[in-house]
Amino acid sequence: MRKRVLFLCLAVGCGNLSAAAQSLDLDHLLHYKDKYIRLGGGVFFNNVYTYSDDSRVRQQPFTYTVGGNVNLQIATFSLPFTFSYTNRQYTYTHPFKFNRLSIHPKYKWVTAHIGDCALSFSPYSLNGVMFTGGGVELAPPGSGLRLTALYGRFLKATEPDSFNIPAYARWGWGVKADYEKEKYKVGLSVFHAKDRRSSISTPSDFRSVYPQENMVVDATLNTTLTKWLVIDGEYAVSTLTRDLRYTDRPSSRAGFLAPLVSGNSSTTSYHAYKGGITAIVTKAQLRLGYERVDPDYTSLGAYYFTNDLENTTLALSRAFLKNKLNIALTGGAQHDNLNNTKVRTSKRFVGSASTTYQASEKLNLSAQYSTFQSYSNMRSQFDYINSASPLNPADTLNFAQISRNASGNVAWTVKKSETALHLFNANVGWQDAADKEGGRVRAGGGSTLMNSALTYTIQYPKKGLGLTAAVNGTYNTVGLANMYLFGPAAGISQAFAKSGIKTGLSIAYNNAFADGASTGDVWNLRGNATYTLHKKHQFSLSITDQLRKTRSGVAPGKRSQLMIASFNYAAAL
Secondary structure, eight states: OHHHHHHHHHHHHHHHHHHHHSOOOHHHHHTOSSOSEEEEEEEEEEEEEEEESOTTOOOOSEEEEEEEEEEEEETTEEEEEEEEEEOOOOSSOOSSOSSEEEEOOEETTEEEEEEEEEEESOTTSOEEEEEEEEEEEEOOTTTOEEEEEEEEEEEOOBOOOSSSOOBOEEEEEEEEEEEEOSSEEEEEEEEEEEEEGGGOSSOOGGGTOOOOEEEEEEEEEEEEEETTEEEEEEEEEEEEESOTTOOSOOOGGGOTTGGGTTOOTTEEEEEEEEEEEEEEETTEEEEEEEEEEOTTOOOTTSSOOOOSEEEEEEEEEEEETTTTEEEEEEEEEEEOOTTSOSSEEEEEEEEEEEEEEEOSSSEEEEEEEEEEEEEEEEOOHHHHHHOSBTTBOOOOEEEEEEEEEEEEEEEEEEEEOSSOEEEEEEEEEEEEEEEEETTEEEEEEEEEEEEEEEEEEEEETTTTEEEEEEEEEEEEEETTEEEEEEEEEEEEEEEETTTTEEEEEEEEEEEEEETTEEEEEEEEEEEEEEEEETTTEEEEEEEEEEEEEESSSSSTTOEEEEEEEEEEEEEEO
16 A cells, blocks of 8 residues: 555656746747647556466466556646556566656657656667666757757666575666758767666675676767668777776776776777668669677667677568569678687578568468578587697588578458458468588477468448457477467457447367377467447456366366456546
8 A cells, every 4th residue: 555655646746846847938828829738648557367276377366557658738848757557576676677657748849758767879878778867858949959868777786695686786877969961860879887886785796796887889870872872880889897896907908988987807898880881773772781799799778789790681672563562682691709719600691582462452462481591610629639630620510500481471352342341361381490410400400380370250340240260270390299289269249339348259279289199278268348438448358268188297187277357447638
């Protein structure tokens, strides 16, 4: 109860604080011809009940989530804020917040962000990480200039123990400037984050978590040289101190940003480059792209990074037959081990082709194909030791991983009239993967997966009635085992226009087989109902009941039940 009261107080308090911090043009407000005060956005409430007689399914029985996006507008001044709260319990302490509240007041070309926010500068710098603090965006009209600044806490301090994920309190700031004209756009951003060493009392060395500091400088350029030629590029340098507890001097690897951070022997600078050339000729578009990211490149402003790679891509797309047929081709190569310090080097080759064809107003066809080949060369130290000549070592160990994907879809409007609509859809997907060693596929080293579905839908618009029948099938080979899943599905929906009620009911059955023997079956029963009141309030209830029987495991032959009931309320303001 205390959490709910605190949550409501924060919402009201932050709203009043933000409004008081802004200046309003009262003269403009008195002469404003439209509504002086307008309230927009929406709020929602979701409640989920879960039941299962299977002891292996461990879910909190009752969970609820409250959230919304509300916008209060007074003349040209707007005050939007977002919030979310859930009672879901977690068995460990984490350095992130799941319950959030933020407000985004806006007046003319000034926008502020207060509370739990997320801003992005670049994939190599600040990229969508949530923080608690504030930010501001300035976009003076007609200037082509856009400025962004922020400051806040990115991680909260978490003491280490046998369950918790340890973390130092991390605070950071950032600034970004973009300048755009008709034929070019340039940008420059700086992001800095630093952990507070004193924020936790127990050192977390045993979890390999150390206090860090990071600064990233990122520059971008996009320019149109001619009507048919566009060039874009990006360069980023990230200077990271991996352990602030060292007191020695930084080495030569620290880079030119070392004086701006707490540099020591654990400080290293990393670089990332990305660029491309796009040519547009008549209905064809050709693009050549290049990307290089140093090994161990990272930023404390992103959740995840893929580094140690060099990419080269070539893409071509063109439209034919008065834009009814579109074809796109893409090819590229990637490799890692840029510094030649790894024992294993991987090379990847990617190619894809896709096409869409609108044969008529009633028939649409599409198909896609892609191949992914990864080659690895592993050099063992014993190759050099056992070699007859150090200058002519033994052959390296060569591995290759090949993956191919294909899919197709047919959408056919069988019948279309004022009273009825008949739709047929067919799709199939195929994936094949294999591991090669020494030019041969090892026994059990390949797998194949095929998915297919046929769906027929009948709709009666005036009656609000819809009928659906479908058949699904999956075939899978993994190693030496063959498995397939097959089953039908059917559904019916009914909308009552006058009352604002929509209902739906569906049933599906799937039977699984392995090497010709049945391994189990699953029944899925789903029902839902939605009621809309005055076009602004929507109530919905959905119930899913799953009955599963397996012929192996803890209780073979026994059917288990999993039921999930969900109630939702959404209101538009």
